[in-house]
Amino acid sequence: MAFVILIVVLFVAAVAAGAFVGVRVRSRRARGDLEGTPPGEKAPPTRPPPPAPEPAPEPAGEALGEGPLPVGEAPSLRSRLGKARNLLSGYVGGVLARGTIDASTWDDLEEALLGVDVGVATTDVLLAELRGLVKAERIKDPARLTDVLKERLVDEMRFDDRSLHFEPGVPNVWLFVGVNGVGKTTTIGKIARRQVADERRTVVMAAGDTFRAAAADQLELWAQRVDAEIVRGAEGGDPSAVVFDAVQRAAARGRDLVLADTAGRLHTRINLMEELKKIRRVADRPPAKVSETLLVIDATTGQNGLAQARQFADAAGVTGVVLTKLDGTARGGIVVAIQRDLGLPVKLVGIGEGPEDLIPFDPEEFVEALFS
Amino acid sequence: MFDALSDRFEGIFSRLRSRGSLSSAVVDEALAEIRVALLDADVNIKVVRAFVERVRERCVGADLARSISPGQQVVKIVAEEMTAILGGTPLKIAYASRPPTVVLLAGLQGSGKTTTAAKLARWFRQQGRNPLLVAADLQRPAAVEQLRVLGSQAGVSVVSASDLLERPDPPAPDDPVGTSRAALAEARRLGRDVVIVDTAGRLAIDAEMMDQVRRIAEVSAPDYTFLVIDAMTGQDAVATAEAFHAVLELDGVILTKLDGDARGGAALSVKEVLGRPIAFASTGERLDDFDAFHPDRMADRILGMGDVLSLIEKAEREMDADVTAKAATRLQEGRFTLEDFLEQMQQVRKMGSFSGMLSLLPGVPKEVRDAQIDDRDISRVEAVIRSMTLDERRNPAIIDGSRRSRIAAGSGVETSDVNKLLQQFREMQRMMRGFGAARRSARKGKKGKKGGRVTAPSLPDFSGMLK
Numbered sequence: 062m063a064f065v066i067l068i069v070v071l072f073v074a075a076v077a078a079g080a081f082v083g084v085r086v087r088s089r090r091a092r093g094d095l096e097g098t099p100p101g102e103k104a105p106p107t108r109p110p111p112p113a114p115e116p117a118p119e120p121a122g123e124a125l126g127e128g129p130l131p132v133g134e135a136p137s138l139r140s141r142l143g144k145a146r147n148l149l150s151g152y153v154g155g156v157l158a159r160g161t162i163d164a165s166t167w168d169d170l171e172e173a174l175l176g177v178d179v180g181v182a183t184t185d186v187l188l189a190e191l192r193g194l195v196k197a198e199r200i201k202d203p204a205r206l207t208d209v210l211k212e213r214l215v216d217e218m219r220f221d222d223r224s225l226h227f228e229p230g231v232p233n234v235w236l237f238v239g240v241n242g243v244g245k246t247t248t249i250g251k252i253a254r255r256q257v258a259d260e261r262r263t264v265v266m267a268a269g270d271t272f273r274a275a276a277a278d279q280l281e282l283w284a285q286r287v288d289a290e291i292v293r294g295a296e297g298g299d300p301s302a303v304v305f306d307a308v309q310r311a312a313a314r315g316r317d318l319v320l321a322d323t324a325g326r327l328h329t330r331i332n333l334m335e336e337l338k339k340i341r342r343v344a345d346r347p348p349a350k351v352s353e354t355l356l357v358i359d360a361t362t363g364q365n366g367l368a369q370a371r372q373f374a375d376a377a378g379v380t381g382v383v384l385t386k387l388d389g390t391a392r393g394g395i396v397v398a399i400q401r402d403l404g405l406p407v408k409l410v411g412i413g414e415g416p417e418d419l420i421p422f423d424p425e426e427f428v429e430a431l432f433s
Numbered sequence: 434m435f436d437a438l439s440d441r442f443e444g445i446f447s448r449l450r451s452r453g454s455l456s457s458a459v460v461d462e463a464l465a466e467i468r469v470a471l472l473d474a475d476v477n478i479k480v481v482r483a484f485v486e487r488v489r490e491r492c493v494g495a496d497l498a499r500s501i502s503p504g505q506q507v508v509k510i511v512a513e514e515m516t517a518i519l520g521g522t523p524l525k526i527a528y529a530s531r532p533p534t535v536v537l538l539a540g541l542q543g544s545g546k547t548t549t550a551a552k553l554a555r556w557f558r559q560q561g562r563n564p565l566l567v568a569a570d571l572q573r574p575a576a577v578e579q580l581r582v583l584g585s586q587a588g589v590s591v592v593s594a595s596d597l598l599e600r601p602d603p604p605a606p607d608d609p610v611g612t613s614r615a616a617l618a619e620a621r622r623l624g625r626d627v628v629i630v631d632t633a634g635r636l637a638i639d640a641e642m643m644d645q646v647r648r649i650a651e652v653s654a655p656d657y658t659f660l661v662i663d664a665m666t667g668q669d670a671v672a673t674a675e676a677f678h679a680v681l682e683l684d685g686v687i688l689t690k691l692d693g694d695a696r697g698g699a700a701l702s703v704k705e706v707l708g709r710p711i712a713f714a715s716t717g718e719r720l721d722d723f724d725a726f727h728p729d730r731m732a733d734r735i736l737g738m739g740d741v742l743s744l745i746e747k748a749e750r751e752m753d754a755d756v757t758a759k760a761a762t763r764l765q766e767g768r769f770t771l772e773d774f775l776e777q778m779q780q781v782r783k784m785g786s787f788s789g790m791l792s793l794l795p796g797v798p799k800e801v802r803d804a805q806i807d808d809r810d811i812s813r814v815e816a817v818i819r820s821m822t823l824d825e826r827r828n829p830a831i832i833d834g835s836r837r838s839r840i841a842a843g844s845g846v847e848t849s850d851v852n853k854l855l856q857q858f859r860e861m862q863r864m865m866r867g868f869g870a871a872r873r874s875a876r877k878g879k880k881g882k883k884g885g886r887v888t889a890p891s892l893p894d895f896s897g898m899l900k
């Protein structure tokens with residue numbers, strides 16, 4: 062019996078999958094046609110809408126509720142790492158303790174790099190260069206060796222400009238993309254706080270995650286906290302319509318900045334990546350301009366982070382990376398490859414769940430933390 | 434996931450097998466490749482090192498030079514060691530003799546606890562249980578609201594602090610410990626036999642938050658405590674798992690976001706380091722993209738043997754056996770019509786997402802496995818068939834140009850799509866006919882085959898499918 066069922070399943074799967082390839086080409090063309098039409102009502106949902114037995118919440122207007130929290134100082138990375146790490150522990154500590162450079166030194170360095178998610182490919186390149194340097198400069202002192210390694214790492218991540226771009230005069234849209242649960246919504250809250258409090262910009266949040274249950278509620282609570290406006294749509298609705306509305310609102314009221322949230326999506330879902338392209342297109346139309354598309358990456362992410370960055374960069378034209386959750390034990394070594402191989406600068410680092418817990422990325426500080 | 438890993442192993446294995454004799458240099462090279470494959474898959478560096486050492490020692494001990502097929506021997510050693518890590522029997526839930534059976538979910542921020550809680554609740558309902566969800570994540574904005582919505586989709590009620598105010602021991606609105614305690618009493622009062630507690634995400638190094646979850650465990654005395662881990666996690670998975678285990682004494686792990694292209698090495702590491710099984714795995718955004726995890730089958734899958742058993746089980750649970758059996762006979766005899774196809778397609782759809790199912794099948798080419806099949810696309814195939822008359826469905830040969838345009842118009846696709854479907858259908862039909870015959874004669878050959886482990890049956894070749 063079991064085998065019989067299997068055959069049928071196979072058959073159905075095979076026909077459906079085969080026929081599907083053709084269908085997809087067509088549907089992609091269809092979505093391309095949407096270019097000229099205003100977003101909204103007619104666009105078919107790219108994910109099957111979740112069965113929502115409860116009525117969609119009323120679209121809320123401006124921020125309501127209790128007043129925003131007082132603005133505090135941004136904490137330093139070191140202060141957050143303090144409780145988690147002691148300096149130069151683990152493999153690098155072993156290297157220093159040895160006194161000379163030998164085969165186990167190289168093993169230790171390799172494990173130190175692999176152990177923080179730098180990855181095999183990048184590690185191999187770095188260590189090969191380092192061996193060359195050690196030979197050429199006759200380096201004998203392990204402490205000098207680790208310093209050179211750190212310098213090399215910092216060099217791999219050189220970027221002149223890690224600022225968040227803003228063009229005065231039009232509503233700027235900053236779009237936030239990434240896989241599920243990495244911290245997109247939280248990061249929007251934190252960035253809004255800085256933009257409102259320090260840069261004195263007026264902020265409209267766009268609740269573009271219409272897929273996850275209560276995602277708009279989560280963003281709205283952040284809007285209240287940091288004194289921003291929010292535009293929401295119906296749950297299960299078209300995200301580009303929400304972003305479009307937010308842009309219209311910003312333009313009409315002369316707001317500076319639209320921070321657009323999006324639903325988490327795995328970079329392997331072709332249709333959802335198409336949806337992202339559309340959101341970006343809609344946001345980038347006059348009167349507004351997309352001046353940042355920020356990919357949010359969780360520091361616990363392993364080698365898959367590179368695939369994420371590649372796919373999102375392709376689909377959404379990513380301009381920078383936000384590395385979140387660096388306050389835990391994860392070191393986020395994958396951003397070495399993301400910056401080195403893909404040329405995407407990490408602009409900000411998340412170090413907690415509070416509104417102040419976001420700091421600029423500093424390569425020296427990051428490399429120190431990588432090995433501590 | 435795991436697919437990329439299995440692809441790598443397949444390559445290494447076939448190179449080994451093709452060797453007549455093995456020098457130690459060849460073995461070393463294969464081991465180096467295995468090491469890189471595992472590291473690229475995010476298996477923890479310490480676990481990788483131990484694994485490679487074990488395999489190396491056994492290869493030395495096996496005296497490969499004297500073996501008739503040394504390559505095969507190495508493959509066998511690797512496969513056995515791999516199964517030893519990942520293998521073992523699936524976790525079987527033993528329900529508490531005095532209900533409710535309490536399940537506690539814990540994990541880092543963003544690992545997928547809340548969605549998992551709802552999926553697990555749905556799973557328990559499928560097992561004939563009557564669960565209650567407890568929203569004890571009072572930290573993340575709108576987490577309670579999220580669980581309420583998901584709970585109602587799963588048809589399971591959700592309680593949180595605000596629902597427990599009438600109780601004699603009402604919790605403070607921001608107190609997850611008190612909420613868990615009161616919710617448990619409420620579950621007893623309501624006669625629920627399973628309670629699932631969703632907790633806030635927390636860092637393993639956050640002493641205060643870890644103490645909080647310890648106290649939640651204390652008051653709710655869970656029968657099962659699961660750590661929820663994202664399949665995309667890198668090297669940190671082990672440190673995190675160890676820290677949670679130290680505080681909570683985990684019973685197992687639930688792996689989420691397996692539907693991406695992460696290679697899932699974290700799962701392997703955690704299993705190896707904690708010695709606790711992966712209990713459940715989540716493979717998509719739908720509530721039914723979730724099931725008990727079968728480690729033995731997963732090992733097979735990594736080693737390139739597909740996971741047919743899971744698929745069959747799913748099929749037996751969801752599909753109408755009689756109808757399907759009849760359809761299968763017709764299929765093998767070449768009398769399978771589009772009408773049957775439509776009916777079967779609806780049956781198959783009940784089993785969850787197509788991409789998830791394809792990933793379980795052995796021998797499916799990578800292009801097809803990686804193709805993103807959305808329910809919407811499947812619906813389109815359905816729409817095309819529905820636009821045909823009964824005669825057309827039974828005898829597609831009569832579909833000519835004008836009928837084709839009518840069908841295309843009726844289902845909102847282009848005529849070329851209709852063509853594509855018909856062509857695909859014919860081709861598969863032809864393939865299956867040959868396959869059925871081959872199988873019948875094969876079965877006559879090996880009557881007395883013992884039961885036990887089911888390996889992947891040889892399946893029709895799909896490679897022509899895409900062109």
Ligand SMILES: Nc1nc2c(ncn2[C@@H]2O[C@H](COP(=O)(O)OP(=O)(O)O)[C@@H](O)[C@H]2O)c(=O)[nH]1
Binds near residue numbers: 243246388410413418
């Ligand atoms: N510890 C820590 N947690 C974070 C950080 N950023 C976000 N989170 C948490 O990660 C979880 C998921 O964040 P969310 O913004 O909902 O992710 P999204 O799905 O990408 O929008 C929440 O519990 C956040 O509080 C960070 O920098 N550090």
Ligand SMILES: [Mg+2]
Binds near residue numbers: 246324
């Ligand atoms: Mg979000």
